[in-house]
Amino acid sequence: MIEERLLYKFRAESKLYMKGDVIFEEGGTPNFYYQLKEGKIKLNNFKEDGKEFIQNIFSEGQSFGESLLFIEVQYPMNAICLEDCQIISLPKTSFFDLMNEHPEVSFGLNKALSQRLYYKYIMLQNLSxxxxxxxxxxxxxxxxxxxxxxxxxxxxxxxxxxxxxxxxxxxxxxxxxxxxxxxxxxxxxxxxxxxxx
DNA sequence: TCATTAATTCGCC
DNA sequence: GGCGAATTAATGA
Incomplete structure (x- = not known):
């Protein structure tokens, strides 16, 4: 996670979401860095038969959606609130400004992304x-x-x-x-x- | 407190 | 494993 003080300095905004609210959807364009201040969210997909598969569940202090900011793709999943949430969002351009000016934060982000990747490795092996x-x-x-x-x-x-x-x-x-x-x-x-x- | 909804569990195929 | 029904927990009026 990134320090809140720093996020706000780069024009981040805090928003409240209700349980069940959709933060972004599959097919949408990633334009924000999201950090959870309060509550829980899930990243999921719906399979052909309508069944849900949860990619990941995040709670306070965790960020999400950041890995999609570095590449030009559309969201491959949905982000939905599991309970009422307070979420800080930072526009993509500001996010990159922040990364450029604060390399130590960038390093921390790498660590977070590696952690995610590790989870994916575990779960991939798991699902097989x-x-x-x-x-x-x-x-x-x-x-x-x-x-x-x-x-x-x-x-x-x-x-x-x-x-x-x-x-x-x-x-x-x-x-x-x-x-x-x-x-x-x-x-x-x-x-x-x-x-x- | 009662009604409604969600989650859990069980029996059966 | 999947489906429907019964049971229990959580939520809200």
Whole structure:
């Protein structure tokens, strides 16, 4: 993320969005750098059959859409608010001005982009696996890697079953069935419907 | 508190 | 794995 002070210096604007609001859509032209100040958003696609696949879910402090600013393409996904959000947006030209004048910020951005890429590598490998247990475990491993507590069961998966399903490409029922199997194998625990890993 | 909606779970194919 | 129905949780009037 980029310091807010710096963003505003470059004419960034803060906007409020409601749950379910669309920030940008597949096919649209990327013109802004977005940074989440408050709330959660998802990047998703809808497959031919109408099913949703979630590319990623972001929360406070994370930026999104920036990787598309460097190349002349259209958005390959939608960005939708999962809850009410406050989002800071910076126009593309200002974004580049900022990058030019603050190379240290540019370096930080590289780091963030590398992190995204890493996630994609993990998930790509993940999706090629047919075993639902493997899919869920690699998603959880990834999520837990950001978590401070590394002890077993210390991490609570911050998603609903539905969201886990959409992130892994599994169906809800499979996520539920697989979760139960994993509880028996002592891989996870479930408390108040939340998955502890 | 009741009604509505979303999420979760279960049974059956 | 997918579908429909039952159950439970969350949200709002």
């Amino acid at each position: 696996s047919t075993d639902p247990t493997t899919r869920m475990i690699s998603l959880m491993n990834y999520l837990k890697s950001f978590h401070v507590k590394k002890e077993k069961y210390a991490f609570v998966v911050p998603f609903t079953r539905q969201q886990v399903a959409n992130l892994t490409g599994l169906c809800v029922e499979t996520v539920i069935r697989t979760s139960k199997k994993m509880v028996k194998k002592d891989i996870i625990r479930i408390k108040d419907r939340k998955i502890h890993y």
